[in-house]
Structure formats: structure tokens, C-alpha cells
Amino acid sequence: MSEYIHGGDIYSQPVRLDFSINVNPLGIPEGVKAAAAASIERCGVYPDSRCTSLVEALSRAEGVKEEQIVCGNGAADLIFGLALALKPKKALVAAPSFAEYEKALETVGCRTEHFFLQEEEDFAVRPEMVREALERYDGEGEEKLDLLFLCSPNNPTGQAVKREEMEEIARWCRQRKIWLAVDQCFEGFLEKPKDHSITPSLGQFPNLMVLKAFTKSYAMAGLRLGYALCGSGELAERLRQVRQPWSVSAVAQAAGLAALEEKDYLQQARELVASERPWLSARLEELGMKVYPSQVNYLLFRAPGKKKLKESLLRKGILIRSCANFPGLGPDVYRVCIRRREENEQLLAALQEIKEG
Structure with a gap:
């Protein structure tokens, strides 16, 4: 049977920010x-x-x-x-x-x-x-x-x-x-x-x-x-x-x-995602990523030539999802969830540091 890899593995390595799982950015009510x-x-x-x-x-x-x-x-x-x-x-x-x-x-x-x-x-x-x-x-x-x-x-x-x-x-x-x-x-x-x-x-x-x-x-x-x-x-x-x-x-x-019973919770999350998604997408593109259109709380993007981007971010305590094991995608394709602005900014800052070497 094939090996299947998922996001959310915060147990085998130290992680301070997990962008690899697509859960509600507001957290559990x-x-x-x-x-x-x-x-x-x-x-x-x-x-x-x-x-x-x-x-x-x-x-x-x-x-x-x-x-x-x-x-x-x-x-x-x-x-x-x-x-x-x-x-x-x-x-x-x-x-x-x-x-x-x-x-x-x-x-x-x-x-x-x-x-x-x-x-x-x-x-x-x-x-x-x-x-x-x-x-x-x-x-x-x-x-x-x-x-x-x-x-x-x-x-x-x-x-x-x-x-x-x-x-x-x-x-x-x-x-x-x-x-x-x-x-x-x-x-x-x-x-x-x-x-x-x-x-x-x-x-x-x-x-x-x-x-x-x-x-x-x-x-x-x-x-x-x-x-x-x-x-x-x-x-x-x-x-x-x-x-x-x-x-x-x-x-x-x-x-x-x-x-x-949480009547307003999902609507609040939708509003946050609708605001943050285009902002984060634009910032990722400024960093040289090819970002694909999304309608929900995560973004798929290609980082040309960066087959070890997940490992580079992990050294900074940030976990993203490598999509290399998805049929039809390549080793430089990744997925990140939409989080709150201050957390999204930390991801972007780490990516900028990696870009600058």
C-alpha cells in the first residue's frame, strides 16, 4: 500500500506556526x-x-x-x-x-x-x-x-x-x-x-x-x-x-x-478569509510565487525551483504542506492555510528571509 502524507505533523518536529492544516483561523469556539x-x-x-x-x-x-x-x-x-x-x-x-x-x-x-x-x-x-x-x-x-x-x-x-x-x-x-x-x-x-x-x-x-x-x-x-x-x-x-x-x-x-449553536462563528470566519486570502495571495506573488485561485481558506502555489521550501521554513518553526505527493502536482508546489493577519505576516517575513538567502 502506498504511503500517504498529510499536514498537521507538529509532533515529530518543533513547530510554532502551523500553516499545513486548513482549519478555521478563528480557532475552536x-x-x-x-x-x-x-x-x-x-x-x-x-x-x-x-x-x-x-x-x-x-x-x-x-x-x-x-x-x-x-x-x-x-x-x-x-x-x-x-x-x-x-x-x-x-x-x-x-x-x-x-x-x-x-x-x-x-x-x-x-x-x-x-x-x-x-x-x-x-x-x-x-x-x-x-x-x-x-x-x-x-x-x-x-x-x-x-x-x-x-x-x-x-x-x-x-x-x-x-x-x-x-x-x-x-x-x-x-x-x-x-x-x-x-x-x-x-x-x-x-x-x-x-x-x-x-x-x-x-x-x-x-x-x-x-x-x-x-x-x-x-x-x-x-x-x-x-x-x-x-x-x-x-x-x-x-x-x-x-x-x-x-x-x-x-x-x-x-x-x-x-x-x-455558534450562529455567527462561520460568518465571521468567512469574512476573515475573504479579506486575508487576496492579501496573502498578492504578497506571495510579490515574492515570486505562482498562486492559483482559491475560493476557501487555503492557497495552492508554485515556488519555482524551490523543492526544499518546506524544510527551509521548518527550520524557522513554520510548517507548510508540500504537495509533491499529490498526483498531478510537482515537487515545488505547496499549500498554506489562511490565518490571522499577524500570523500571515510572520509567514511572509520568513519567506522573504529565505529569498534573500
């Missing part, structure tokens, strides 16, 4: 911290294995029936669960994109095909590109395509697919009897999330599963909490059947409930 701390009293008993209260709250928040919601120990847990529930033989994944899709598919012996996003198109996912890939890879018998994974907004590129375009892709998959898994974990950072969310159309597509997570939106990476919105109760039940019992802790469930 105080109300969520308080709820998590208070829930410690319930850690002497098993957590609710079906996350009843959290599912009820998510049902109200998302406008989806309770039986169509499955909670997990982060979105990655549900990605692996979906692979186990469906046991696809052949799947299609965009490249570059989140590595855990392919890793999960490998665990069930699934063959993965890629369709490559084009740098000259800023790595955008275009519907016609997806249709061409479906036609190319969906064959007969053993060549039948079982599953398509799409990430929107895509990680690491930051580009999102509009709702009507995703609906078109979902229709093509439905016609071909292909499962469609849409990872929308970064949807909360879009300036207009409703323009890109396929959740309102979930009932039209029994072949559809939408993945979301508290990890990124509420800066809860250490608590591990995600959920799947399934196009049918049958798909949700298949996912539940392969889940490990008690996979979502009492602390994570309490934190999730509190996070859903």
Missing part, C-alpha cells in the same frame, strides 16, 4: 471548549452509538431526514466506511485531490482511475471533464465503474463546483448506476455556501453521499467529528452496518452540539 470540558463527566459510560441528539440537531441544521445522517470519527472515518460498505471494484477520483479516497479504496482492493485537473484551467473541476472521464472509464463487466469521489471545494486547490453543475454530474452518475461521494468539508468557508451545496438536492439522488466535518469548520481537528448525508436511508443503513460501535466519543458529540 469558546462555547465548544466549554461543552467538551463539561462532557468529561459522561466519559465513565459508553457514548450514544447512534449520536441521537447530534443527529437530531444536524437534521434541523441541514434539512435532511435523521435516517439519512450517519456520524463518524471525522470525515476520513466515513470515507473508509463507505469503501467497506460499497466494496467497489473500480472507482474514479480527480487528481490532485484528497489522498484518503484512494487509500480507503485500496483497503478493499478497488482499482482507482484518475482524471487530471488542468493547471492552465487553475485546476477547476468542469462538468464536461467529469462526463468525459465517466464515458472513458465506465465500461462493461469488470470494467464497470462503481464509484466517483469528488471534493468540492477541492483539497488542495480550493476550487468549488456550483450546485447546478454538481447536480448535472449526479444525474450522469445516476443514469450510469454509479455511486457519487461528494466531500464538502470546506463548504463553510465559501463566501456563498448555498450556491455550491448539493445537500438541498439530496432526495433526488439515492446514489449520492455528501461528506462534511466539524474538523475544519470549527477548528476541531483533535476531537474528530464528521458526518455523512445520504441520498437514501438504505445507503445510510449500509454505512451504519460497517461502522465500529461507539466510534464518536461523548466529548465529540457534546462539542458538535455546541458548535451548531
